[in-house]
Amino acid sequence: MGSLRGSAGGEGRNEDGGKVGLPALEVALAFPQATPASLFPPSVSDYYQFDDLLSDEEKTLRKKVRAISEKEIAPIMTEYWEKAEFPFHAIPKLATLGLAGSTTKGYGCPGLSLTASAISIAEVARVDASCSTFILVHSSLAMSTIALCGSEAQKQKYLPSMAQLKTVGCWALTEPDYGSDASSLKTSATKVPGGWLLDGQKRWIGNSTFADVLIILARNADTKQLNGFIVKKGAPGLKATKIQNKIGLRMVQNGDILLNKVFVPEEDRLTGIDSFQDISKVLAMSRIMVAWQPIGIAMGVYDMCHRYLKERKQFGAPLAAFQLNQEKLVRMLGNIQAMVLIGWRLCKLYESDKMTPGHASLGKAWTSTKAREVVSLGRELLGGNGILADFLVAKAFCDLEPIYTYEGTYDINSLVTGREITGIASFKPAALAKSRL
Numbered sequence: 001m002g003s004l005r006g007s008a009g010g011e012g013r014n015e016d017g018g019k020v021g022l023p024a025l026e027v028a029l030a031f032p033q034a035t036p037a038s039l040f041p042p043s044v045s046d047y048y049q050f051d052d053l054l055s056d057e058e059k060t061l062r063k064k065v066r067a068i069s070e071k072e073i074a075p076i077m078t079e080y081w082e083k084a085e086f087p088f089h090a091i092p093k094l095a096t097l098g099l100a101g102s103t104t105k106g107y108g109c110p111g112l113s114l115t116a117s118a119i120s121i122a123e124v125a126r127v128d129a130s131c132s133t134f135i136l137v138h139s140s141l142a143m144s145t146i147a148l149c150g151s152e153a154q155k156q157k158y159l160p161s162m163a164q165l166k167t168v169g170c171w172a173l174t175e176p177d178y179g180s181d182a183s184s185l186k187t188s189a190t191k192v193p194g195g196w197l198l199d200g201q202k203r204w205i206g207n208s209t210f211a212d213v214l215i216i217l218a219r220n221a222d223t224k225q226l227n228g229f230i231v232k233k234g235a236p237g238l239k240a241t242k243i244q245n246k247i248g249l250r251m252v253q254n255g256d257i258l259l260n261k262v263f264v265p266e267e268d269r270l271t272g273i274d275s276f277q278d279i280s281k282v283l284a285m286s287r288i289m290v291a292w293q294p295i296g297i298a299m300g301v302y303d304m305c306h307r308y309l310k311e312r313k314q315f316g317a318p319l320a321a322f323q324l325n326q327e328k329l330v331r332m333l334g335n336i337q338a339m340v341l342i343g344w345r346l347c348k349l350y351e352s353d354k355m356t357p358g359h360a361s362l363g364k365a366w367t368s369t370k371a372r373e374v375v376s377l378g379r380e381l382l383g384g385n386g387i388l389a390d391f392l393v394a395k396a397f398c399d400l401e402p403i404y405t406y407e408g409t410y411d412i413n414s415l416v417t418g419r420e421i422t423g424i425a426s427f428k429p430a431a432l433a434k435s436r437l
């Protein structure tokens with residue numbers, strides 16, 4: 001008999017494709033004592049009544065986003081995460097959240113407060129981090145870049161259909177040779193009659209395998225400064241292929257992009273980007289949104305553990321009755337209260353025009369490291385089921401890892417704040433750096 005391999009349906013198959021085993025048992029049948037995450041647990045992490053800090057509009061939006069995420073995303077997320085496919089059929093449901101365009105006013109965008117956007121991203125991430133990343137890349141990176149750095153004509157042309165998720169965007173900064181050191185990127189933009197030719201390579205770009213609109217950041221061959229371009233799906237010379245074998249955010253389609261003399265008409269150059277500094281206002285806002293993803297993930301994991309520990313019994317008692325388990329649950333809850341307050345304060349600093357890059361970086365670095373502790377405690381609490389995507393925690397555990405790394409790794413964000421509080425930049429090894437002192 002040939003060697004065995006598993007199939008998506010959980011059946012063993014031999015090399016000829018013949019069935020040799022039985023299909024996997026439904027998880028609810030295999031493990032009747034605890035409810036899987038397809039029926040999402042109630043939200044119970046708001047121990048310090050953080051809701052009191054929100055306006056009525058923000059509370060209403062939060063409830064709506066929570067209800068839609070639990071109803072539409074929770075039942076399908078394990079299957080799509082396992083298949084590493086994006087649930088395209090759910091895009092109209094995600095559109096009903098009304099989050100695309102976030103704080104942008106006009107052009108069919110919702111004009112939300114930053115706090116409303118942030119808590120909504122957290123509510124989506126509470127259920128599924130891949131869906132929150134899909135929205136974040138589309139809205140906080142692609143749409144915000146057009147809204148903050150585009151011409152009036154570009155805003156009118158692209159934002160209304162993007163706000164309805166009829167047109168999906170991606171945002172390409174990172175390159176294979178330039179990750180943390182993104183501002184050194186090498187993709188080139190050369191002026192030709194009527195427009196520009198883009199040449200280069202991008203890596204890790206979320207949504208890029210299917211995006212209709214690709215924001216490409218490239219170096220102007222004459223000025224050597226950063227410029228931004230709107231490239232359309234199917235442009236000759238453009239190729240985007242899916243990065244395979246990710247262990248986190250498996251539903252997000254991250255791509256490698258090849259640009260081979262891609263022509264971009266002059267009207268699609270983003271007129272507001274003439275240097276790396278010009279995208280810092282986009283990154284400042286998106287970094288706050290990313291800081292709220294670990295908060296949402298931690299809330300979902302806490303909710304799942306809270307229900308699970310009451311349902312699952314060992315030694316004649318629910319797991320929730322054991323002191324060791326209670327301590328872990330309380331440590332998770334304490335982390336979440338502190339994370340929410342940091343995230344909330346970050347929003348308020350931004351809304352009152354007082355937020356610095358160091359504030360945003362500390363927020364993102366700190367929430368992602370605290371959430372790491374929450375998800376690893378949660379993984380312990382669920383025992384064997386802590387490694388199954390069906391019970392959320394294993395999926396959340398894996399999804400947090402790329403978030404710890406993207407939008408500036410923990411280290412790079414710490415160095416941004418470090419530079420702000422000391423006045424000394426330490427991104428380059430001391431031997432290479434020109435200290436500001």
Ligand SMILES: Cc1cc2nc3c(=O)[nH]c(=O)nc-3n(C[C@H](O)[C@H](O)[C@H](O)COP(=O)(O)OP(=O)(O)OC[C@H]3O[C@@H](n4cnc5c(N)ncnc54)[C@H](O)[C@@H]3O)c2cc1C
Nearest residue numbers: 171172173174179180204205206402406407408409411427
């Ligand atoms: C799932 C996923 C989605 C992404 N989506 C996008 C996207 O949509 N668009 C986009 O443009 N990019 C995207 N990225 C890219 C992301 O922003 C980069 O992965 C990130 O900036 C880190 O770069 P790197 O992976 O090349 O790591 P590297 O830069 O190679 O870093 C490796 C390690 O070295 C450390 N390090 C590097 N430099 C320093 C230093 N000076 N001091 C101390 N430590 C240092 C880092 O902290 C890290 O621990 C995505 C990445 C992932 C994983």
